[in-house]
Amino acid sequence: MEEHALLGAPPSARGCLDLTAEALLWLQRAVRDASCYACCFEAEGVYHEINEEFGGVEYLHRQPDVIAVHGFLSDEECDRLREKAEGKLKPCGTYDSDGRRQPRNSNRTSSEALVTQREVPTIIAKLTALLRCTPEQLQTLNVVRYTAGQQFKPHCDASSGRCSRIEHGFVRSTRLVSVLVYLNSPRRGGKTIFPWFNMSIQPCKGTALLHFPASLSYHHDPRTLHSGAPAIEDKWILVTWMWYHPRDPSLMDEANVPELSSSRI
Numbered sequence: 001m002e003e004h005a006l007l008g009a010p011p012s013a014r015g016c017l018d019l020t021a022e023a024l025l026w027l028q029r030a031v032r033d034a035s036c037y038a039c040c041f042e043a044e045g046v047y048h049e050i051n052e053e054f055g056g057v058e059y060l061h062r063q064p065d066v067i068a069v070h071g072f073l074s075d076e077e078c079d080r081l082r083e084k085a086e087g088k089l090k091p092c093g094t095y096d097s098d099g100r101r102q103p104r105n106s107n108r109t110s111s112e113a114l115v116t117q118r119e120v121p122t123i124i125a126k127l128t129a130l131l132r133c134t135p136e137q138l139q140t141l142n143v144v145r146y147t148a149g150q151q152f153k154p155h156c157d158a159s160s161g162r163c164s165r166i167e168h169g170f171v172r173s174t175r176l177v178s179v180l181v182y183l184n185s186p187r188r189g190g191k192t193i194f195p196w197f198n199m200s201i202q203p204c205k206g207t208a209l210l211h212f213p214a215s216l217s218y219h220h221d222p223r224t225l226h227s228g229a230p231a232i233e234d235k236w237i238l239v240t241w242m243w244y245h246p247r248d249p250s251l252m253d254e255a256n257v258p259e260l261s262s263s264r265i
């Protein structure tokens, strides 16, 4: 792999990260995108502002911003979420460019269970306070479990421009904030990795991790490429995304999503 004008030597050559060939291809494509959008980062790179006064906020990286919120969920809230989802998990799907769910996909080998907002009112209140958004801007929450060897290969959580039609009930919108909350603390494996700036985060129970996949002018930020590295021990997370616009309830109504259990968190 040649040294790149923007990136310098690839990360593996610098001995920082052992990237797969696939990840390097992603990076090359990201570099191409980045040169297209280089001017936008300065001129239009305005991102959603979260509530920095929310307890536990720590910037792990700036431009692009990656934020940890320590103690976002209590141990008990994490345990109760895992209990809710246990036994209800199904293999994760992925979504094509038209937002259609694709069955099992080798890029994302974990299992998931959707959690309706009515089951987790306390968590929704925390999310809306932290993100400064309405519940209707939140994509239906998802509890995800990775067992040994399972992973989510390098990807970005938004693509350029508004989504082509309807995704998860959101119309011609985009994801402004990605939120994942670690529900346990595996000691080995399962790191969240941002190869662009060589950052890897070891899951820590109750910590939320935020990044900003697209700007307020709908430019996706290729620097936010990230992956969930293969798990060694079980890894559990809660994931959701804050969208630019509220969901259209006639297209995706959580009233039609079955509850995982009768307990409320």
Ligand SMILES: O=C(O)CCC(=O)C(=O)O
Pocket: 152, 157, 180, 190, 191, 192, 193, 226, 227, 228, 229, 237, 239
């Ligand atoms: O599991 C992780 O650490 C990353 C998950 C992720 O990127 C996603 O669900 O979009």
Ligand SMILES: [Fe+2]
Pocket: 155, 156, 157, 178, 226
């Ligand atoms: Fe992601």
